[in-house]
Amino acid sequence: MNDEIRAREVRVVGAEGEQIGIKPLREALQMAIDLSLDLVNVAPTAKPPVCRIMDYGKFRYEQQKKEKEARKNQKIVDLKEVWFRANIEENDYQVKYRNVVKFLGEGDKVKASVRFRGREITHAAIGQRILDRLAKEVADLCVVERFPKLEGRSMIMILAPKTTN
DSSP: OGGGOOOSEEEEEOTTSOEEEEEEHHHHHHHHHHTTOEEEEEETTSSSOEEEEEOHHHHHHHHHHHHHHHHHHOOOOOEEEEEEETTOOHHHHHHHHHHHHHHHHTTOEEEEEEEOOGGGGGGHHHHHHHHHHHHHHTTTTEEEEEEEEEETTEEEEEEEEOOOO
16 A cells, blocks of 8 residues: 555556556556555566555445444354264153254254263164154254264254254
């Protein structure tokens, strides 16, 4: 920007976007000073470098405003975790199922896990059935991002909410 530009000649673009042409750096800087604006190098790798006459402070302000607006509109997706046991009772399952539905409704991903203790690990098929049942019951709300897989003493499945486009 301004005195930090090191090229001898620059292609100058005016404040309204019009092409002024290739000028010596001193002349381009003087044009910017006469308009009470800044000379900003927008394409330093071009031959010759492209510089634009603009109000740099206003430009930075507009950029920050756009970035803030973009951050405000984005949705942060959390990963919520729901633990099941291999020998879970029906009422306990229903409570956890309702939590999964609530989390998916809020737009969060859900990590459903079946934790095996002791010798329960030998009956991994029980945990597989629990997670398959859960996936079938919430199929209209979500997609299975990662199918049930045994990792250590836990079987893990990840559910992601369906996008509403």
